[in-house]
Amino acid sequence: MRRYDQARWFDDDRYQPLLAETDETTVEVGGDGDGSSALPDELTRDELTLPALDEPDLARHYTRLSQMTYGVDSGPYPLGSCTMKYNPPFTEDVAADPAAAVHPDRPDATIQGTLSVLHRLQDYLGRIGGMDAVSLQPPAGAAGEFAGIRVIAAYHEANGNDRHEVLVPDSAHGTNFASAAMAGYDVVSLPSGDDGRLHSEALDAALSPDTAALMLTNPNTLGLFERDIHDIAERVHDAGGLLYYDGANLNALLGRARPGDMGFDVMHFNLHKTFATPHGGGGPGAGPIGVTGALAPYLPAPRVRRDDDGRFELFDPSETIGKVHGFHGNWPVLVKALAYIQRLGDPGLADASAMAVLNANYLASQQGYEIPYGPFHHEFVASAGDQDAAEVAKRMLDYGVHPPTTKWPEIVHEALMTEPTEVERRETLDELAAAFDAVRAEDDATLARAPERTAARRIDQASAARKPRLSWQALRGDG
Amino acid sequence: MSDGPPGGTPYAPHSPADVEAMLAAVGVDDVEDLFDVPAAVRFDDEFDIEAHGEREVRQELAGLLAHNADLVEFLGRGHYDHYVPSIVDHLADRSEFLTSYTQYQPEVAQGFLQALFEYQSIVVELTGLPIANCSLYDAATALGEAALMAARVADGSRVLVPDLLREERRSVLENYVAGPGLSVEAYGSDDGNADLDALADGLDDETVMVYVESPNARGAIEESVAGVADLAHDHGALACVGSDPVALSLLSDPASLGADVVVGDATTLGLRTSYGMGLGLFAAREEHLRQVPGRLVGASEDATGRRAYTLTLQTREQHIRRERATSNICTNQAWVALRAAMHAAWLGPDGLVDLAERCVELPRDLAARLTEVPGVIAPHHDRHHFREFVAHTDQPAPAVAADLADAGFAVDAVGEHELQVCVTETNADHADDLVEAMEVAA
Numbered sequence: 026m027r028r029y030d031q032a033r034w035f036d037d038d039r040y041q042p043l044l045a046e047t048d049e050t051t052v053e054v055g056g057d058g059d060g061s062s063a064l065p066d067e068l069t070r071d072e073l074t075l076p077a078l079d080e081p082d083l084a085r086h087y088t089r090l091s092q093m094t095y096g097v098d099s100g101p102y103p104l105g106s107c108t109m110k111y112n113p114p115f116t117e118d119v120a121a122d123p124a125a126a127v128h129p130d131r132p133d134a135t136i137q138g139t140l141s142v143l144h145r146l147q148d149y150l151g152r153i154g155g156m157d158a159v160s161l162q163p164p165a166g167a168a169g170e171f172a173g174i175r176v177i178a179a180y181h182e183a184n185g186n187d188r189h190e191v192l193v194p195d196s197a198h199g200t201n202f203a204s205a206a207m208a209g210y211d212v213v214s215l216p217s218g219d220d221g222r223l224h225s226e227a228l229d230a231a232l233s234p235d236t237a238a239l240m241l242t243n244p245n246t247l248g249l250f251e252r253d254i255h256d257i258a259e260r261v262h263d264a265g266g267l268l269y270y271d272g273a274n275l276n277a278l279l280g281r282a283r284p285g286d287m288g289f290d291v292m293h294f295n296l297h298k299t300f301a302t303p304h305g306g307g308g309p310g311a312g313p314i315g316v317t318g319a320l321a322p323y324l325p326a327p328r329v330r331r332d333d334d335g336r337f338e339l340f341d342p343s344e345t346i347g348k349v350h351g352f353h354g355n356w357p358v359l360v361k362a363l364a365y366i367q368r369l370g371d372p373g374l375a376d377a378s379a380m381a382v383l384n385a386n387y388l389a390s391q392q393g394y395e396i397p398y399g400p401f402h403h404e405f406v407a408s409a410g411d412q413d414a415a416e417v418a419k420r421m422l423d424y425g426v427h428p429p430t431t432k433w434p435e436i437v438h439e440a441l442m443t444e445p446t447e448v449e450r451r452e453t454l455d456e457l458a459a460a461f462d463a464v465r466a467e468d469d470a471t472l473a474r475a476p477e478r479t480a481a482r483r484i485d486q487a488s489a490a491r492k493p494r495l496s497w498q499a500l501r502g503d504g
Numbered sequence: 505m506s507d508g509p510p511g512g513t514p515y516a517p518h519s520p521a522d523v524e525a526m527l528a529a530v531g532v533d534d535v536e537d538l539f540d541v542p543a544a545v546r547f548d549d550e551f552d553i554e555a556h557g558e559r560e561v562r563q564e565l566a567g568l569l570a571h572n573a574d575l576v577e578f579l580g581r582g583h584y585d586h587y588v589p590s591i592v593d594h595l596a597d598r599s600e601f602l603t604s605y606t607q608y609q610p611e612v613a614q615g616f617l618q619a620l621f622e623y624q625s626i627v628v629e630l631t632g633l634p635i636a637n638c639s640l641y642d643a644a645t646a647l648g649e650a651a652l653m654a655a656r657v658a659d660g661s662r663v664l665v666p667d668l669l670r671e672e673r674r675s676v677l678e679n680y681v682a683g684p685g686l687s688v689e690a691y692g693s694d695d696g697n698a699d700l701d702a703l704a705d706g707l708d709d710e711t712v713m714v715y716v717e718s719p720n721a722r723g724a725i726e727e728s729v730a731g732v733a734d735l736a737h738d739h740g741a742l743a744c745v746g747s748d749p750v751a752l753s754l755l756s757d758p759a760s761l762g763a764d765v766v767v768g769d770a771t772t773l774g775l776r777t778s779y780g781m782g783l784g785l786f787a788a789r790e791e792h793l794r795q796v797p798g799r800l801v802g803a804s805e806d807a808t809g810r811r812a813y814t815l816t817l818q819t820r821e822q823h824i825r826r827e828r829a830t831s832n833i834c835t836n837q838a839w840v841a842l843r844a845a846m847h848a849a850w851l852g853p854d855g856l857v858d859l860a861e862r863c864v865e866l867p868r869d870l871a872a873r874l875t876e877v878p879g880v881i882a883p884h885h886d887r888h889h890f891r892e893f894v895a896h897t898d899q900p901a902p903a904v905a906a907d908l909a910d911a912g913f914a915v916d917a918v919g920e921h922e923l924q925v926c927v928t929e930t931n932a933d934h935a936d937d938l939v940e941a942m943e944v945a946a
Binding site: 031035037038039040041043044045048050051052054062063064065067068069070073074075076077078080083084086087088089090091092093094095096097098099102104107109110111112113114115117118119121122124125126127128129130131132134135136137138139141142145149152153155164165166167168170171172175178198199200202203204205206207208209210212249250252254255278280281282283286287297301303304305306307308309310312326346347348349350351352353354355356357358360363364366367368369370371372373374375376377379380381382383384386387390391400402418419422427428430433447448450451454474476479480481482483484485486488489490493494495496497498499500 | 510511512513514515516517518522523525526527529530531535536538539540541542544545546547550551552553554555556557558561562564565566568569570571572573574575577579581582583585589591593594595596597598599600601602603604605606607608609610611612613614615616618619620621622624625626628629630634635636638639641642643644645652670672673675676678679680682683684685725727753754755756757760769776777778779780781782793799800801802803804805806807808809810811812813814816817818819821822823824825826827828829831832833834835836837838839840842845846848849850851852853854855856857860861864865868888909914916
């Protein structure tokens with residue numbers, strides 16, 4: 026089996042020193058009334074204390090920090106629900122084009138290039154999702170959910186419907202609950218059925234004249250396709266509600282099924298998942314939303330359209346909810362996603378999903394943890410059984426792989442939610458399976474000692490929360 | 505790997521023999537058999553999106569972007585351009601940073617966690633507030649989150665904002681507060697600063713937050729931040745200050761003026777003009793720690809007793825608390841925060857203060873020259889400015905802006921006879937040309 030040791034820079038009581046432990050410089054700000062200062066003293070601070078590193082030291086500091094960070098380029102990253110696929114660097118070069126570095130307030134006529142890129146991405150995402158209209162503005166998946174629910178609220182309001190509930194399956198992403206609540210809705214959690222899918226009777230029991238929407242992920246977080254989706258859509262629509270599609274798992278379906286065709290009214294895309302833009306340690310992402318024609322008038326403003334002369338222009342949809350980002354969202358992410366889509370085209374996108382689904386199924390077949398629900402698609406949720414899934418994850422780190430998402434969804438006991446994506450070759454999947462099995466065979470004491478080969482050893486989460494120290498000032502006791 | 509249009513994804517390295525063997529191991533004949541998708545919803549068509557080689561994609565998208573006019577921008581209003589040293593690109597683009605996810609496994613993510621902890625610490629120094637999160641999306645959404653936090657910790661239903669607040673920012677705020685049903689109302693201004701009398705008249709005990717910006721939407725440095733905060737506190741409301749890290753390097757720290765929350769756009773460090781991508785800055789007082797939105801990195805110890813970092817207080821967050829979370833945010837702007845911290849450490853406090861002082865001097869100098877142009881009065885407001893100012897034009901401002909665009913300059917018309925002009929070290933070299941063009945246009 027492949028051996029792993031993460032790079033580690035350390036001394037007796039810490040790893041890499043903090044910037045402020047390398048240098049701290051205090052400068053006095055403002056003048057002494059002799060006109061040497063740009064501003065009167067009453068408007069300025071007295072002094073500023075911050076680190077100042079020479080460029081060579083800065084280069085070493087951050088290079089060492091990067092070495093103590095595990096990314097997709099380091100090794101397998103089968104983090105369920107996050108679609109940690111390879112991020113082709115050529116897309117960075119496309120986004121770094123100096124011609125793309127324009128201010129968001131530029132007049133339309135002077136940024137026809139930028140607008141044509143956005144227009145094309147709106148168009149392509151519409152085709153991929155089977156949606157009539159797309160807004161690229163939401164800067165992340167959760168922001169897309171919030172925007173989508175606000176669109177749904179505006180639609181109901183315009184139609185005189187007073188509906189205050191959003192239904193969410195208990196296996197859904199936490200953001201679904203939080204986004205609906207943030208938009209002012211009461212959230213009704215639906216229990217999953219015995220087969221891991223939406224429970225039909227629970228849905229019927231929950232649907233009412235209060236139902237504004239049902240939020241659904243398909244395939245769901247267990248990787249299972251909601252086979253009755255047409256029927257579900259019909260029942261939700263008959264009750265006067267709308268259907269929201271969480272696009273987190275779209276990498277399972279490219280070229281096989283489209284949310285619009287399934288009966289969804291609103292969806293978000295996670296460009297940082299399905300369309301390979303890098304996660305950057307937590308962001309930036311992008312969460313464009315697509316909607317049916319009936320909802321298009323409510324989309325965030327502005328969108329891009331092409332006039333009869335072929336000129337691109339921004340416009341505000343007639344009944345717009347307004348804005349969900351101060352400007353136009355995360356432009357660099359949008360252009361990277363477009364580059365990826367154009368590189369792959371129809372055959373590549375369809376192949377990505379095929380290989381993602383094959384990889385998940387192959388990995389599942391090669392490792393020994395029980396997988397209670399199937400048939401799954403791009404991800405599976407195994408049960409760690411008698412082992413603690415979080416401990417299993419810590420030990421997997423020692424095998425040079427990023428572990429699965431753990432302990433969620435809760436309907437699987439000690440869940441290991443695993444999504445290898447299409448980018449792993451067969452040999453890598455074999456190594457991953459070997460890591461699963463090696464950990465599965467290990468005793469609790471071994472797991473409790475893990476990880477041993479990572480930059481830091483097991484970190485005490487409880488004391489971090491009990492005694493929060495969130496800055497170097499707090500570490501010194503002066504924060 | 506060849507660069508022809510791929511038949512499949514070029515980023516899935518499966519040989520036909522591998523696929524065959526994997527299918528056999530799974531027990532199906534065809535990969536399509538793995539899709540449990542009923543025929544009724546099966547997509548049997550194509551997207552009609554052509555595949556391309558890498559070179560072709562780069563060439564084609566560069567060709568589209570080349571349709572952007574090459575204008576010298578004197579634009580600001582919430583998105584600013586400062587010179588970003590090359591080292592920031594080269595370090596931030598290290599693929600471990602770029603291709604990692606949120607730090608759910610801190611033992612393999614110490615580097616990124618430390619970088620975010622350092623970012624938080626820099627924000628603490630600049631704002632004077634003890635708690636900073638490790639990023640929200642942008643200034644507008646950070647303002648929205650601040651209002652939601654205020655509604656959780658204060659009683660009432662009103663948020664007061666400056667009448668000069670950028671319309672787009674206010675629109676985002678209104679979407680954010682629609683859930684709890686807060687109303688957003690404006691208080692007046694006096695020559696480009698807050699009108700404290702108008703604010704006092706508008707305030708009541710139903711107000712949960714008062715927002716003030718410095719520098720504000722007109723580029724004016726707000727001289728009454730403390731006055732605004734005092735009035736807010738008199739009515740049990742939080743005082744929220746909007747600013748940015750460069751301005752905060754020079755201005756009095758907001759906490760000392762009474763700010764309970766500081767929000768703003770931190771891309772003034774680390775990110776060049778990017779059509780409005782942001783980095784939402786968010787800092788708060790200790791007493792509101794458990795009501796803060798977004799991710800927090802904290803220090804702890806590992807099993808060797810060494811100091812180590814981890815995401816903490818996650819019980820505030822959506823993946824644990826679901827509908828009772830302090831925010832729905834998951835993916836944030838972590839990599840942009842990394843860049844901002846790099847840029848701050850490269851500049852150091854000397855460099856930051858120098859840069860901030862130039863942001864006062866450059867608009868002062870340019871305004872003094874523009875006001876020499878017949879038909880132009882600049883600055884329109886008798887205030888200190890930061891990066892930008894409003895110029896009054898006798899001619900209709902949109903027409904002047906259009907003429908300036910023809911001459912190669914992008915300048916915003918913000919009123920019938922008002923242009924807004926933003927100048928930093930990146931466009932200052934073109935100030936002479938702008939003045940010349942204005943002599944013709946105005």
